[in-house]
Amino acid sequence: MFDWFRRKQEPVVSFRDNEAAFAHACTMGYRLLLNALIPALVVDVGRRGGEGERYFRLRLAEPDGTREIWGCTMADAPGYPEVGDLVAFRIVRIATELPKEAQLIGYIACKLAPVLNRGKGWQIAASFTPAHLKPELHL
DSSP: GGGSOOOOOOOOEEESSHHHOOOOOHHHOOOOOTOOOOEEEEEEEEOOOOOTTTEEEEEESSSOOOOHHHHHHHOOOOOOTTTTEEEEEEEEEOTTTTTTGGGGEEEEEEEEEEEEEEEEEEEEEEEEOOOOOOOOOOO
């Protein structure tokens, strides 16, 4: 009788690797909006910035999966990704006056596991967001 009070268990989908998880993320229709977390695949390592940030070449999850951008971890991030990792890129600003490759300004927020919970989203494997960075409040 009281089963209708219980939260329904959402199906969990595990992928064999990060490439397969990224291919599925490309079909999910992520929109490029401010403060959005967009799944991305790390394809290359770039330089290290003057303040300690690390740059990476990312392939964003879009329907065609072809947009590549440079993204970075923050200077005092507790870790950083490696080539082949599935990560979440947080969009902080969209600069429409710049070329398409440089329009999305943000940072790599976390590493994602190739596990998707349909009700909650991708499982976070490691955070790259510094502890002192407070989340925004949306009321």
